[in-house]
Amino acid sequence: MKLNRKRAAAIATGAALTFIVGGVAFAYWSTSGTGTGSATTGTVNPVKINATGTAVSGLYPGAPARNVSGNFDNPNAGTVYVNQVTVAVAPGWSKQADGTKAACTAADFTITQPSATAHEIASGTGVDAWGPATIAMNNLPTNQDNCKNVTVDLVFSSN
Template identity: 30%
Template sequence: MRTLSKRGKIYAAAASIALVAAGSGAAYAYWTTTGTGSGGAANSAGGGTVVLHASFGAGLAPGNSTAVAYTADNSSNTDTVVGALSATVSTSDPTNCLASWFTVTAVTSNSTVLGNSTGTSVGSGTLAFANNAANQDSCKSATITVSVTSK
């Protein structure tokens, strides 16, 4: 048997490495495919209902007006936004002290009400008592209530 020279051994080793590399590359196979999918989870039921309040000064008389402050309390742990406000007036004596003698406005601020907060300002307005030619004495001891809702 013939012995390889040092140079021959190097060529033989290089050829062996090349064959192994080429052979392992040829043995590698794979599949290709496409796919679709989805995932989902229910959101929390948070962001519950806020409680709205209207406050204004006492002592309103015919021909006068007073500022109204609208605030909100949020007992849930989720922030929410109070949108358009709508206000109405009622009286404790609707037969003699007519609600139609009063007008109220509600300027909306689209305010964020943080979770677990109270007294957050959400708007303002004006409550006015019309000065009618009719006798309005029945409103002297009546309680005026401003109710506010949000959409």
């Protein structure tokens, strides 16, 4: 009978160990948690808007409009989105060689804006294209002699 008791004790010990090990393997505590983290973004450098092609020349009162077009210098590592290039006579631009006549100003010219670029511009120099915009000299009912032989400063911007 001692042998059977030892055998029963061994079986009981094995069963208890199996229960304990099984309980450890499948037991867990449930909980919830929170945390924080962060990410940073880079910066973007402005693109340079260039005029390309032949310089605009031959403007005179009532002459046909001349095209102005160009490309971009994008110094960024990746693409940038350019929606619209805008062309304008430089703010405050004025020429008045003869003080007895009206100054030549932005009002002497009409600029038609180019169609929207509306896409991403690749990184690099002289990339992509915009335009054409047009510039024409208005035929005004006033003396426009101060517009003879002048260089009209144009500025380009984008959004």
